[in-house]
Amino acid sequence: MTAPTTGSIETVEAVYTVEGMTCAHCVGAVTAEVGALSTVSEVAVDLASGRVRVVSGEPLADVAVAEAVEEAGYRLVPTPVEPAAEAGGCCGGSCH
Template sequence: MVTTTYQVQGMTCGHCVSAVSAEVGAVTGVSDVQVDLATGRVTVTSESPLDTNAVRAAVDEAGYDLVDE
């Protein structure tokens, strides 16, 4: 299992958390998504390393921005 943390900008409420969790959770290989609304951190557990562009597209689909770290 691989755990990766991403920074997401623009989340302000529980609906934001649900939207990001659903979209990122739909990325192939993802087994768990934990969102920390206070920090904007999204921790993703997957079977193998994820393509950052796939995660970025999922976050974008949810209406938020993945911050490059």
């Protein structure tokens, strides 16, 4: 998903799910490794959901993020697509 920021600079935002994080140390390790990727400008880790939101100045290769997460000692897992994000809303538009 691409979201424009202030001015003419655009950023790319992606959300990943990380398996194995259990504490603040885990959050710090993932934040540091993913944040070290050259184009990453922001990393937000939600320990409760295991989700990691990454903001970058250009599209990120999922493999680069996966390698950074593995370097921190964790594993990137596929993030399911929300049904509402597919076609037409919460039920594909059939309830409207």
